[in-house]
Amino acid sequence: MGRADAQRSRQREARREQGRGGRIRRLFTWRKLLGALFVFCLLAMGGFYAVYLLVPVPSANAEAELQSNVYRYSDGSILARTGKINRSIVGLDKIPDPVEKAFVAAENKTFYEDSGVDFKGTARGVVNTITGKGKQGGSTITQQYVKNYYLDQSQTVTRKLKELVISLKVDQRKSKEEILAGYLNTSYYGRGAYGIQAAAQAYYGVDAGKLTVEQGAYLAALLQAPSQYDWTSASPSGRKLVTQRWNYVLDNMVEERWLDPAERAGMDFPEPQSPRPAPGMEGQTGYLVAAANQELIRQGVAEEDITAGGWTITLHVDKKRQKELVEAVDKQLESRLDREDDEVDAAVQAGATSVDPKTGHVVALYGGVGATEHWTSNATRRDYQPASTFKPLVFAAALENRSRTQDGRRIGVNTVYDGTSRRPVRGGATYFAPQNEDDRSYGPVTVQRAMNKSINSVFAQMIVDVGPAEVKKTALALGMRDVDGFVESPAMSLGTMNASTWDMAGVYATLDNHGKRVTPSIVKSAEHRDRTAQLADPIGPQVVSRRTADTVTSVLTGVVRNGSGQAAGTPAYQAAGKTGTSENNKSAWFAGYTPELTTVVALFGEDAQKGTQTTLTGTAGMGRANGGGFPARIWADYTLDALGGGSDARFDLDVTEIGDGGPQPSASPSESTTPSAPPSDEPDEPTTGPSSSAPVRTPSTPAPPSSPTPPTQSPSSSPSSSPDPGGSGDPGTDPGTDVGLTDDKASRP
Incomplete structure (x- = not known):
């Protein structure tokens, strides 16, 4: 009986399951599913048709009739209006x-x-x-x-x-x-x-x-x-x-x-022409507007949004200083050029960027002769080498890393190096023996004098002592861009990478600002009818110690007082700076600053017809157009006016060594290319102050072989006699091919 009852129970349960399945199948037959789908489609079509009837074809939208953008100087006066429908x-x-x-x-x-x-x-x-x-x-x-x-x-x-x-x-x-x-x-x-x-x-x-x-x-x-x-x-x-x-x-x-x-x-890709400005962008206006637009794009504003118009963009540019910068270029350079009949003069391009080091604001910018004549901005272009304006960064890296010479001496203002031309660097991974300007040998020189005279052999050795990777790291922290050509090698000491005056103004403003990072900013505000652009703070964190930055500043004051940058000096203000002249004299730089203003001026040789770089040698009928010449004079003319005729402000320096281009070792190139005293033990810290009575330190490496023998210098050219006039001490990476530029007045009728 138990087995039969169980079987009957299973049969009853099976019948119940079959009943439930039948009901589900009767409820969801394919006919009903198809019908439901049909109804859904009808409803969707009906809904879409209703939308179709309700949505009209509107009139043209606001963006089909674009508005203009208004650009203003820092004082609110109008610089330009752009953006009318092109x-x-x-x-x-x-x-x-x-x-x-x-x-x-x-x-x-x-x-x-x-x-x-x-x-x-x-x-x-x-x-x-x-x-x-x-x-x-x-x-x-x-x-x-x-x-x-x-x-x-x-x-x-x-x-x-x-x-x-x-x-x-x-x-x-x-x-x-x-x-x-x-x-x-x-x-x-x-x-x-x-x-x-x-x-x-x-x-x-x-x-x-x-x-x-x-x-x-x-x-x-x-x-x-x-x-x-x-x-x-x-x-x-x-x-x-x-x-x-x-x-x-x-x-x-x-x-x-x-x-x-x-x-x-048979078709080839048709490369388009370079961008050309819209009407109304004559003179410096086009460069300023382009720089503002580029900054807004970097800050996250879409190019299409800017072009669509409706923006009021206020710049940090000071209208008065902007005018003074243009006038300085016109007076010190353009008035001396014969662009019509002289091939060299026609190829000269000038660029400059001026920054307030305390705020990072770009207060003036010079992009070229005019945006409608030369659209590429010489202030922001990055296709030329900054040359010896990079040398202070090598020294900054040495200080920041507490680096030592090959024989274990701490590198500082008064550390002595061998300034012999073509001296192979010691301790490097590759052979490198740079030539000084005019193949001039200096023998034992302090870092201060090496900076004053921009001695290639000293800084090539220093970059090996510090380590090229560490130098590059410091340079990037200070504000340089990691561009093509920025290769970690001893040659980097000669500034063989590419940079713009905008970039170098940021670097030198960071030194001026005691090591706090300065990223140049030209846009004060950008407001649209429905939004405001969010702009980053131009002042960043401490990237090198204050003592490092201030020590470099103290050394660069010597360059202006007693070195290649003397053309930039005047009792009317205190200044620090560095000259630079690139290989074959294709570019010439002066990067300088006062406690209140940082400005970088550069000349570039550009063959517009061929689209190639060319030499500046022979500019205005002169010899070598190096950084201590036209760039330094433009810088001085502008800075004096920009500071209202001068300034009593002085650098507030926190240093243990004060560099000012004072007394140097007694040995001169004409006497010896090796130290006059044998190596001696030195303390960790170098002696301080230019007037130190400590014995002359030995170069960080032994002297090179006697052949070839450095040329004997005449008394008038000995570094112990008198400083070079107007920037004649600024070398390039191929100085032997050019004639040094002496004082402008002495060289011109």
Whole structure:
């Protein structure tokens, strides 16, 4: 009985399960599911139709009629107005048919057949927006035109749905030709150019009707990322990406039979011309506006937002000091040049950046003869070497790292090195034997004198003593950029990397500011009708100790008083600075500061026709245009005026050694290239003060072999006789090829 009862129980349970399954199957039959899906589709279609009826085609949006930007000096007076619509509407009849096809091939190959909407791409875009993945998702040319002309650039579900509905209506009401023309004329191409006519002028200097297929393909490729794909400013990866997209456009044209394969095979990438300023950017205005825009972009403001207009941008630039800087360049340099008939003079470019070291504010900037004549800003360009203006950074690294010479002596102001020209460095991983200016040998010299005379052999050895990696680390901390050519080697002591006057002004302002990092800032405020740009503080943390920075400053005062920077000196103010002249005299620098103002001035030799660097030798009919000449005189003229005729301010230095270019070792190059006394034990800290009576320290390395013998110096050129006039002691990395520039008055009629 028990076994039979259990079997009957299992059978009853099975029947109940079958009943439940039957009810579920009866409830969810395929007919009912299909019906439910049909109803849902009807409801969705009804809802979309309702939206379609309710959403009208609006009038043009605000961004279709761009506003201007207003740029102001620090006192609120207007510097410039920019941003008025850089657009000229052109019809398709003015645009070559292959160029039109290039844009269709780039963005929407089915444009001529579709209904104006890519439902799949729009759905993907909506999902990406909801899930926070940003701007992913495809759009047709019609949709992009609707977004540009009727809507805005926001990434919301509501905006995307509106775009979908309006695109369908626009496709019904307008011809494909009208839509394509609207798209080409409203798209943003970078460089402030809206529309294909402005873009053709901005990138190739021609009207849209004269664009080639190759040029049209580049402009079509550019639309995906105008800033990133601008060839003249793109990174290597940006150039690679835009080249790939350019090829993609042309290959699509071949696929659609809009371009002959044989013609395609013979096409080369059409590099665009360098950017040119819009009208109204004459003189220094264009440089100042460009520097402000670049800073805002670095601070996170999109280039498109700046170009769209509506900003009031106030600069730190002092209107009076800006005028004084321009006048100093005109008086000390431009008035002496014959740009029309002299090939050397025509190639001279000047640049300068002036910074308040306590605030980091850029108070004046000189970008060149004028933004409409020479668009590249000589103040911010980074394609020339800063040369010997890098030497103070080598010394700063030595102090900061408490470095020692090869024979164990602590490096300081009065440490003695061997200043023999072409002396191979000791202890380095590679052979390096730099030549001093005019191949001049100095024998034993203190660091102070080596800085005064900018002796290459001393700082090449010092960088090995400190370690190239440590020197580079200190230089980057002080504000230099890690650019191409910044190689960790003894040659780095000669400033063989690239830098701008803007960069070097930040570095020297950091020294002036007792080692607290100064990042130059030209933008005081940037306000839009609906937001304010958030700007970083130009003053950063302590990057080297105050004692290190102040000791370097004390040494650089000697350069101005008794060294290569004497042309910058005057009793009207206290100054510190360093000259620099690069290989083959292609650039000449003076970087200097007072307690209240840091300014870097540079000259660059630029052959505009060939796009190459050229020598400055022979500038204004003179000899070698080194840093102690024109740059130092421009610096002095400007600084005197910028300080109101002078200043009683003095450097507040926290130092144990005071460098001022005072007494030096008695040995002169004409007497010996080796120490006059045998090596002696030295304390950890070097002797302090230029008047120290301590015995002359030995060079950090033994003297080189006697052959070749350094040239004997005449009494008049001995370093113990008198300082060089006007910067004749400033060497370049190839000084033997140029004639030293002496005092300007003595060299000119």
